[in-house]
Amino acid sequence: MRRMSFRTRLVIVIAGVFIAAGAALLTVQYLVVQQLFASAISTTAASCVPMTSVSPLTDGTSVTDGADLSGAAPFTDSSGLLYSTTSTGCGYFAETADVVDFQLAAPMQTLSLQAVEGAVLQQSTFLADEVGGGLLLWSVVVLVGFTGVAAAIAFWLARRSLGRIGEVTATARDISEHDLGRRLDLPGPDDEIKELGDTIDDMLDRLQSAFTAQDRFVANASHELRTPLTTTRTALEIPLEQGTVPAELQPNMQRALRATEQSERLITALLALARSRAGLEQVEPVEVSTLIEAEIDDLDSEEIVVHSDLRDLTVEGNTVLLARAVRNLLENGIRHNAPGGELWVRCRRERGRAVIEVENTGTPLTPATVALLAEPFYRGDASRTSTGPDGTGLGLAIVQSVAKTHEGELRLRARKGGGLIASLVLPL
Structure with missing residues (x-):
């Protein structure tokens, strides 16, 4: 599984912190609102007192007209009119209530205080549940929406901040010796x-x-x-x-x-x-097959059998340096070959690049040895040198340097059955 980039992890961390902080804020807000509702309900139930209305009873007034006065308590004022009182529910007073211009002749009729408190508590609880549920739902919706906004802002900030670091990394990776x-x-x-x-x-x-x-x-x-x-x-x-x-x-x-x-x-x-x-001071078109044929003709192959399969390819580069690289590949294949061995020289196009490949028979090589063959002054085991003059230990190092100068590469791999396959890859 591919590891997440630092930018992605930074966005996730910022968004996670925002979600955690937002969830904590909404939780505290919800609990505070619930507590305020509970306190308001308690205050409402405690301050509820019964209320009565005062109605005049004149001649010809029926007890069935208007309000139900069957339970009314009659009283009179100085004018001689007959009045009655009727309970109308709950009233809330900051202080004591006065009935102006009326002198109560009888006590007011009251409802059960427990019944009034129960009704008020039930209505207030229902109202609190409705408001609390709506508040919670919309809080979650707002949190989700702002989470998306926070993630987008975090991604933009991370991209803006880390984009320059990406430029540093890319440029530093491309710079070579x-x-x-x-x-x-x-x-x-x-x-x-x-x-x-x-x-x-x-x-x-x-x-x-x-x-x-x-x-x-x-x-x-x-x-x-x-x-x-x-x-x-x-x-x-x-x-x-x-x-x-x-x-x-x-x-x-x-x-x-x-x-x-x-x-x-x-x-x-x-x-x-x-x-x-x-570096390259002079660049010109180089016919690769012609250059290889000239180096093969000058090669002292002794008893080594040389096979060639060359395609017509042209690269841009320095003729002297490329000739030196090809000569080193051929001499390396001859020098570290087995007596009476074979040498294959190929030139082909591969994925838009020119490949010069030299394959030789010889002693088996370990991957650790192959990895060190391009190091300066590394000759490997003494068993590799079986024919030809002593080398300098710089042959493949020069090939690799020439390849890098031409923006190419040198590939080395052990040949099955013994020997080495060296490929000089150059851009076309």
Whole structure:
């Protein structure tokens, strides 16, 4: 299962916090409202008192007219008119109630206080339940709606805040040792993210200076060493060719000459490696099949059988560097082959890219060994070197450097039954 991105987790956390806070707020609000309703109901029941109405009874008034006066308590005023009182329900008074201009002649008729309180309590409870239920429903609806709004706002904020970090990550991933001149140059406000980008740019400045100094040292040292090595080789070859070296000294002279030649090959490889890492100064169309055929013709394959299957392909690149890479692949296939072995050279188009593949027989290789073959000065086990001259340990490292310079790659995998399959992949 793919791990969620930091942006997604940030949105979920923000939305979760909003939901938790909103739910807590609505819960407290609902409980407070319920408590207020309960307090209001208690106050209503406690302050309810019976109420009566006063009605005049004149001559000709029927007890059936108007209100039911069957239970009325009669009384008279100074005018001699007859009045009656009737209970009309519940009344609420902040203080005691007075009946103005009337002098009650008899006590008022009252209803049962328990009955009145029960009716008021029932109506108030029903009202509280209705209001509370509606409040809870709409609170949930509002919470859900605002949760969606909060999630959208959180996603926008996360995208806006982390988008610049994504730019830093993408650019830093694309920068390699071959294009250390690139910089992030992160725009935007002067905040922590821009400070991070500026710090990475400073680090790239230091890395570029270090790589440049290293390549310059290798190139200068290699160039300075070639002249004395050439002089030494010449001084050894001339006496040997003229036969002026005593027989007892010839083995030592031959050994010194081979060491000198090996040193020259190493210096040449170091120069090629430094040149391949310096980048492409000149790019031109290169006929891959023609280049490979020329290198095969110059190849000293000895008893190795070479098979070729070449397609016509053209890539953009540096002819000298690509020729060097192909030569190193072929020499590696010859040098680490088995006596009387075979070598297959192929060139094909694969997914819009040119693939130069060299396959050779040889001893079985472990995945751990294959992973280290492109490391500089790594030769592997002694059993890999079965034919051909000693290598420098830079052959495949140079191929890999040339591939990266051309925005390609070097793929290595062990061959079933023994040997190696090396593929140089280049963009078309």
